[in-house]
Amino acid sequence: MPNPEELLFLRNQLCFPLYAASRMTTKIYTPHLQELDLTYPQYLVMLVLWEKDERSVNEISKELHLETNTLTPLLKRLEAKGIIHRERSQSDERSVKIRLAQKGKDLHKPALEIPGKIWSSFQGSEIDAQDLKDFQQSLFKLVDSLEGQLNSMK
Amino acid sequence: MPNPEELLFLRNQLCFPLYAASRMTTKIYTPHLQELDLTYPQYLVMLVLWEKDERSVNEISKELHLETNTLTPLLKRLEAKGIIHRERSQSDERSVKIRLAQKGKDLHKPALEIPGKIWSSFQGSEIDAQDLKDFQQSLFKLVDSLEGQLNSMK
DNA sequence: TAAGATTATATCGTGCACGATGCAAATGTA
DNA sequence: TACATTTGCATCGTGCACGATATAATCTTA
Numbered sequence: 514m515p516n517p518e519e520l521l522f523l524r525n526q527l528c529f530p531l532y533a534a535s536r537m538t539t540k541i542y543t544p545h546l547q548e549l550d551l552t553y554p555q556y557l558v559m560l561v562l563w564e565k566d567e568r569s570v571n572e573i574s575k576e577l578h579l580e581t582n583t584l585t586p587l588l589k590r591l592e593a594k595g596i597i598h599r600e601r602s603q604s605d606e607r608s609v610k611i612r613l614a615q616k617g618k619d620l621h622k623p624a625l626e627i628p629g630k631i632w633s634s635f636q637g638s639e640i641d642a643q644d645l646k647d648f649q650q651s652l653f654k655l656v657d658s659l660e661g662q663l664n665s666m667k
Numbered sequence: 668m669p670n671p672e673e674l675l676f677l678r679n680q681l682c683f684p685l686y687a688a689s690r691m692t693t694k695i696y697t698p699h700l701q702e703l704d705l706t707y708p709q710y711l712v713m714l715v716l717w718e719k720d721e722r723s724v725n726e727i728s729k730e731l732h733l734e735t736n737t738l739t740p741l742l743k744r745l746e747a748k749g750i751i752h753r754e755r756s757q758s759d760e761r762s763v764k765i766r767l768a769q770k771g772k773d774l775h776k777p778a779l780e781i782p783g784k785i786w787s788s789f790q791g792s793e794i795d796a797q798d799l800k801d802f803q804q805s806l807f808k809l810v811d812s813l814e815g816q817l818n819s820m821k
Numbered sequence: 822t823a824a825g826a827t828t829a830t831a832t833c834g835t836g837c838a839c840g841a842t843g844c845a846a847a848t849g850t851a
Numbered sequence: 852t853a854c855a856t857t858t859g860c861a862t863c864g865t866g867c868a869c870g871a872t873a874t875a876a877t878c879t880t881a
Contacts, residue, residue, distance in 0.1 A: 517779070520779055520782050521714050521717055521718070521775070521778060521779060521781075521782070522714070522718050523711075523714050523715060523718060523730065524807075525782075526714070526782075527692075527799060527802070527803050527806070528692045528693075528696060528707075528785075529711060529714070529731075530803065530806035530807050530809070530810045531685070531688055531689045531692055531806060532689050532692070532693070532707075532711070533731070533732045533810050534685055534689075534806055534809050534810050534813060535685045535686050535688075535689035535690075536689075536732065536838075536839095537732065537810065537813040537814065537817060538681075538682045538685055538686070538813065539682075539686070539838090539839095540817060540839085541813065541816060541817065541820075542682060543839095544820075552865095552866065552867080553682075553686075553867090554866085554867060554868090555866095557677075557683060557686070560675050560676070560677050560680065560683070561677060563675055564675070564676050564677060569829080569830095570829070570830065570831095571828090571829060571830085574829095576677065577677075577683075577687070578687045578690065578691065579867095579868075579869095580868070580869060580870090581829070581830055581831075582830085582831070582832075582833090582868080582869070582870085582871095583867065583868050583869070584830095585830065585831055585832085586831090586832095586866085586867085587866080587867075590866080601830095602829095605828095605829080605876075605877075606829095606875080606876055606877085607828065607829040607830065607875070607876045607877070608828090608829060608830080608876095609829080609830065609831095621675070624675060625671070625674055625675060627675075628674050628675070628679075628680075631682075634816050635812065635816075638812040638815060638816070639808065639811075639812065640808060640809065640812050644805070645681060647805075648681070648802075648805050648809070649681050649684065651798070651801075651802050651805070652681070652684035652685060652688055653678070653684050654793065654794060655684070655688050655794065655802070656684045656687050656688050656691065657793075658789065658792040658793065658794050659688060659691040659692065659695065660691065661792060662695060662788050662789075662792070663691060663694060663695065666695075666698075690868075690869095693868090693869095694868095694869085697869090697870095706835095706836065706837080707837090708836080708837060708838090709836095723859080723860095724859075724860065725858090725859060725860085728859095733837095733838075733839095734838070734839060734840090735859070735860055735861080736838080736839070736840085736841095736860085736861070736862080736863090737837065737838050737839070738860095739860065739861055739862085740836085740837085740861090740862095741836080741837075744836080755860095759846075759847075759858095759859085760845080760846055760847085760859095761845070761846050761847070761858065761859040761860065762846095762858095762859060762860080763859080763860065763861095
């Protein structure tokens, strides 16, 4: 534990490098995503749909931990680009089903190239494959823990 | 390495849990920061100023990896709340010096309580102190690596 | 089955975050 | 000293992200 007077120093925070790394990662993805005409959050939605098509807004919200008031306009922009379809469910009129349009399905193939491109940009840095794998495990554990904390807050 | 068809699955991404954890962490901080009338990015700026007062916009930008076009309106809001002062440097008229106002200095004491509050919310989760310490080290290493990649991009 | 609670989505307002651009002060160079 | 370049900050437009709130559909239950 740091000294009391160093408690609030930037280098002793966990939240700050998390925040910075997240923004910096988005920046690294951006040029690759621009070739697909996707923003980073839009890309995450596409990952969810490529994995399993035909989802409700609610399902996507739970999977990505994004509120529906964030997703609704984002999904409308994807619809405007002709990448997805949005239609009210017949069985439950409250629910809106999201479906990949052909253009959205076509984006899957070029998207498969992205992980490799990101990966290669780590070559030459001090971080190796095993580091990243362990780190990813820790991150998913952290997300689970944070989800528990957030659920117990409301 | 995952199968080619699983390459884009959410659980095989590094960027997604980073992104999710960052947003969730902000959410966990928010109620504590509301007591100080600060947003999360405003809190980061305050951390920087509490550590060392009297900084130019440029210095804060470098420290937090935030662009000046993000900081300028944020700093104006902090100024409007009477938490900081903004004034052009006499020696270099292009530079704007940021200085803590008394109200900003007064916020340091209650802010010292925040790390403990965040810490205690991790009690009961599967993550222990050493895990978090190691994880923090990895995060700072990642930030360094990402900074290198971003610098070599422009 | 009608009233009340819950659920799924949407709207609105605020605050980032960033690229593109502008501008004035400072610096470099012939 | 003239002039181009760089630097530090600011403005503008777009797209999240979220809390508060609204609305309509569905479910519960007296």
